[in-house]
Amino acid sequence: MSLLLQWEGEVNPHHRQIIQMANDAEFLSQALCRVYPACQTIPQSATATVSPLATGGAMVVYKITVAFPHQPSHHLVGKIPRQRRIVYAAGTEHQTDHDTTHALLQRLLSLADHLGQHAPGLFPRCGGVWHRQRPDGNRQHVLIEEFIAGVSVERLKHRYEDQLLAGQLSETQYQQQLTTVERLAIAAYIHLWGALQRQTFTSDPSPWNVLIRHADGATPQATIIDLHSLEENTDLTYVIQRMAAVYGNRQEIVEGVIIAGIFDAVGAEEGCMMLREALPRLEAHAEQTRRNLGVNLQRPLLQAIRKLC
Ligand SMILES: Nc1ncnc2c1ncn2[C@@H]1O[C@H](COP(=O)(O)OP(=O)(O)O)[C@@H](O)[C@H]1O
Numbered sequence: 001m002s003l004l005l006q007w008e009g010e011v012n013p014h015h016r017q018i019i020q021m022a023n024d025a026e027f028l029s030q031a032l033c034r035v036y037p038a039c040q041t042i043p044q045s046a047t048a049t050v051s052p053l054a055t056g057g058a059m060v061v062y063k064i065t066v067a068f069p070h071q072p073s074h075h076l077v078g079k080i081p082r083q084r085r086i087v088y089a090a091g092t093e094h095q096t097d098h099d100t101t102h103a104l105l106q107r108l109l110s111l112a113d114h115l116g117q118h119a120p121g122l123f124p125r126c127g128g129v130w131h132r133q134r135p136d137g138n139r140q141h142v143l144i145e146e147f148i149a150g151v152s153v154e155r156l157k158h159r160y161e162d163q164l165l166a167g168q169l170s171e172t173q174y175q176q177q178l179t180t181v182e183r184l185a186i187a188a189y190i191h192l193w194g195a196l197q198r199q200t201f202t203s204d205p206s207p208w209n210v211l212i213r214h215a216d217g218a219t220p221q222a223t224i225i226d227l228h229s230l231e232e233n234t235d236l237t238y239v240i241q242r243m244a245a246v247y248g249n250r251q252e253i254v255e256g257v258i259i260a261g262i263f264d265a266v267g268a269e270e271g272c273m274m275l276r277e278a279l280p281r282l283e284a285h286a287e288q289t290r291r292n293l294g295v296n297l298q299r300p301l302l303q304a305i306r307k308l309c
């Protein structure tokens with residue numbers, strides 16, 4: 001069945017048309033049942049309210065709130081990819097010539113299913129992907145996934161900074177909060193890499209792409225929401241350098257956030273073993289960079305590994 005659509009805020013007319021068509025094809029109700037398996041019978045009076053959530057990146061993101069009478073609402077996210085913004089950095093083997101967006105979205109769907117089985121909670125449950133070829137040959141796509149009611153690591157960092165400036169946190173408390181939340185992000189990315197056979201990694205492990213649920217509770221949970229650009233054949237050398245580039249290649253970050261986050265994810269013993277194994281390649285990369293740029297950017301990373309492992 002199709003749902004009764006309602007629109008809130010400024011939904012781009014072009015996107016409105018795409019979502020409407022996907023809904024007419026019963027995609028929204030099917031996606032809802034896929035994300036929330038408990039809700040198999042959808043009442044005729046169910047409404048789906050679509051409102052803008054985020055724009056500016058590779059995907060335009062809408063929140064879809066499905067309301068049933070006398071029941072709590074179900075929340076979904078609908079993502080409409082922008083043409084030519086979505087890429088496989090090195091994953092050419094998965095790319096097809098005619099439509100890379102189609103291929104990437106299908107890959108995201110299978111990744112989400114794989115992660116749902118091997119690391120539940122780490123990535124949103126996927127409701128599916130809808131594709132359509134328009135008469136003029138252009139393609140349209142919608143990806144639906146579970147809405148994660150969390151706050152991004154980046155936003156939490158800003159929140160702690162505001163609290164520091166307002167005198168609600170001491171400098172020490174602020175540093176602790178910052179480290180804790182960044183460590184959660186690193187641990188989540190290491191879990192991701194592990195759940196993807198230590199082969200595939202995101203090229204954008206940014207603090208914007210990790211949402212934290214129960215940030216103020218005893219057991220905050222990190223969910224990665226954006227795997228829109230992937231790197232294949234990634235070893236720890238790549239993963240750790242990528243994260244050092246994003247979170248900072250300074251001693252206190254490398255030790256207190258990156259290596260600590262790796263230990264949180266796999267344990268200190270396994271973590272040290274992995275890092276020692278990665279060290280020769282990291283040293284070779286560092287030497288190459290030093291020759292090319294005249295500076296040793298990797299020194300804090302190498303020193304921390306030698307010190308801690
Ligand atoms: N499943 C989700 N649940 C809740 N919010 C989401 C979800 N997916 C995306 N968002 C929100 O939309 C923003 C952009 O989505 P993202 O998937 O990161 O796309 P982009 O490739 O454009 O960065 C995120 O930073 C987050 O605020």
Ligand SMILES: [Mg+2]
Pocket residue numbers: 057208209226
């Ligand atoms: Mg993103």
